[in-house]
Amino acid sequence: MTDLADRRDVETEVYQPAEDSHLLAETAVADLGDAPKSLALEVGTGSGYVAERVADETHARVLGSDVNPHACVQARERGVEAVRADLLEPFRSDVFDVVLFNAPYLPTDPDEERDDWMEVALSGGEDGREVIEPFLESVGRVLDPDGAVYLLVSSLTGVDEVAELAAAEGFSAVALRDESFPFETLTVLKLLR
């Protein structure tokens, strides 16, 4: 990819790794440690960065799914097994030991929503939880009963509110790590049943 126009396309159509991606990858890798071979899915994998790191630094086989076709292509170029999907819909019951999700979480005024892939990657609707809610409702179906979810949540989205939504779906939430930035604090929640 050397053509400037192509590169500009990639940068505007696929969310590139940022502080939240690094925090999610590091925390999940540290927590999984030397756990034996497992099957993991990163939902909304974007560039594939988190999925690639978890695959490289743990014993897990890691798939990446995204609704955005450009993201699927980029993730695959990184060596991630990519599936174009709406959240968890095309995955079988109880198959995953680990599910990771850096959800689109920025609260967005509906009048200001743009109709492009970057908006899909960033916006969590009016309260920042419009994607996290359906995710939490369906993740229990695909997750092994002993499996774990690693979810990156921002203070802008409401960590307590997300933990309450998870509790309503039968999960207990533990905050594994926090990192503060000028306008938000990022937290990695681990959800278990």
Place this chain on the structure above:
Amino acid sequence: MKQSLMDIICCPLDKQELELDATETDDEEVITGTLTCTECGETYPIEDGIPNLLPPDMRDVEA
């Protein structure tokens, strides 16, 4: 996609098993083909090694 993905994925509409029809493969992967639901008959394309398992009403959404 790897053949072993068949044990992980299902039809996004009714969660039933899919049947693989590969038209182009390399050593490890299916590059082009289709996945057909054994129950409802809906088909999903595989292009450039990536299965598109969006439900049909979302498949054509391009921003």
